[in-house]
Amino acid sequence: MADEWQDPYDFAVEVAKIAGKIIRRAAEEEIKVNTKSCTVDLVTATDVRVEKIIIGAIKEKFGEDTHCFIGEESAAAKGPSVLTDKPTWIIDPVDGTTNFVHGFPFVAVSIAFAVNKELEFGVVYSCFEDKLYKARKGKGAYCDDEKIEVSDIKDIHKSVVISEFGTNRNVDVVTEICATMKRILLIPVHGIRGTGTAATNMCMVACGAVEAFFEIGIHCWDVAAGAVIVQEAGGVLLDVDGGPFDLMSRRMMSANNRTIADRVIKEIKIFPAERDDGK
Numbered sequence: 001m002a003d004e005w006q007d008p009y010d011f012a013v014e015v016a017k018i019a020g021k022i023i024r025r026a027a028e029e030e031i032k033v034n035t036k037s038c039t040v041d042l043v044t045a046t047d048v049r050v051e052k053i054i055i056g057a058i059k060e061k062f063g064e065d066t067h068c069f070i071g072e073e074s075a076a077a078k079g080p081s082v083l084t085d086k087p088t089w090i091i092d093p094v095d096g097t098t099n100f101v102h103g104f105p106f107v108a109v110s111i112a113f114a115v116n117k118e119l120e121f122g123v124v125y126s127c128f129e130d131k132l133y134k135a136r137k138g139k140g141a142y143c144d145d146e147k148i149e150v151s152d153i154k155d156i157h158k159s160v161v162i163s164e165f166g167t168n169r170n171v172d173v174v175t176e177i178c179a180t181m182k183r184i185l186l187i188p189v190h191g192i193r194g195t196g197t198a199a200t201n202m203c204m205v206a207c208g209a210v211e212a213f214f215e216i217g218i219h220c221w222d223v224a225a226g227a228v229i230v231q232e233a234g235g236v237l238l239d240v241d242g243g244p245f246d247l248m249s250r251r252m253m254s255a256n257n258r259t260i261a262d263r264v265i266k267e268i269k270i271f272p273a274e275r276d277d278g279k
């Protein structure tokens with residue numbers, strides 16, 4: 001049987017690199033900053049423009065109405081992002097927008113593709129590092145065509161954990177996030193890191209640079225591509241309460257193995273985040 005998703009996969013790699021080039025060029029010009037859900041949830045004309053270019057290129061290649069789209073910048077205007085069984089592209093055109101605005105060089109184009117609500121492939125292009133991470137379901141994970149695998153560390157005391165503070169500035173939420181980070185540090189772990197982009201954080205798990213990345217408050221477009229890359233690199237994906245990973249839940253735990261995941265989960269104080277699909 002013809003491999004019907006190879007063509008969209010190859011195209012996702014191609015268009016991610018084109019998008020990354022546009023982002024690099026835009027970073028050399030003055031960046032006009034707007035805000036979305038709050039004063040620190042930033043968006044720029046580049047976010048919107050790159051998403052339009054990616055979706056336009058996909059429609060031109062595969063047909064105007066062949067596929068569905070969930071994109072970070074168009075989602076806001078459409079209300080809840082409902083994932084159906086139809087072939088769906090899940091796109092974050094500029095993951096790490098705050099980094100892009102500040103010139104902090106971790107900005108990723110994240111493109112995932114799901115069919116029957118199953119993620120088929122994920123592509124994450126870290127455009128200032130010029131590193132392209134990719135994975136197709138059942139076919140392994142790669143960084144610039146070199147196979148990548150999660151680390152084999154099982155001892156939490158020898159681990160590095162990634163998490164992010166996100167954009168929620170509610171004092172109770174910030175207090176919980178900081179308390180969780182403190183509990184993890186005091187295990188102790190070797191360190192806590194964060195690149196400022198969920199997609200890149202997940203690629204750090206996938207290539208064995210860190211042992212776990214979790215966050216409450218991310219969106220489906222932040223983590224869909226990274227989820228395939230982590231899984232295909234031999235990692236685990238869970239809810240932050242240890243249950244099954246739920247792409248639309250706005251919370252996620254990714255780790256090199258279940259032992260590390262469960263140990264970090266013990267320290268996470270969960271706070272509510274409205275689901276992407278509004279359910």
Ligand SMILES: O=P([O-])([O-])O[C@@H]1[C@@H](O)[C@H](O)[C@@H](O)[C@H](O)[C@@H]1O
Pocket residue numbers: 072092094095096097098164165166167196197198199215218222
């Ligand atoms: O908004 P964006 O740069 O595409 O996505 C970012 C996420 O990748 C990151 O994990 C989160 O901590 C940030 O608050 C922001 O949401």
Ligand SMILES: [Mg+2]
Pocket residue numbers: 072092094095096221222
């Ligand atoms: Mg994002």
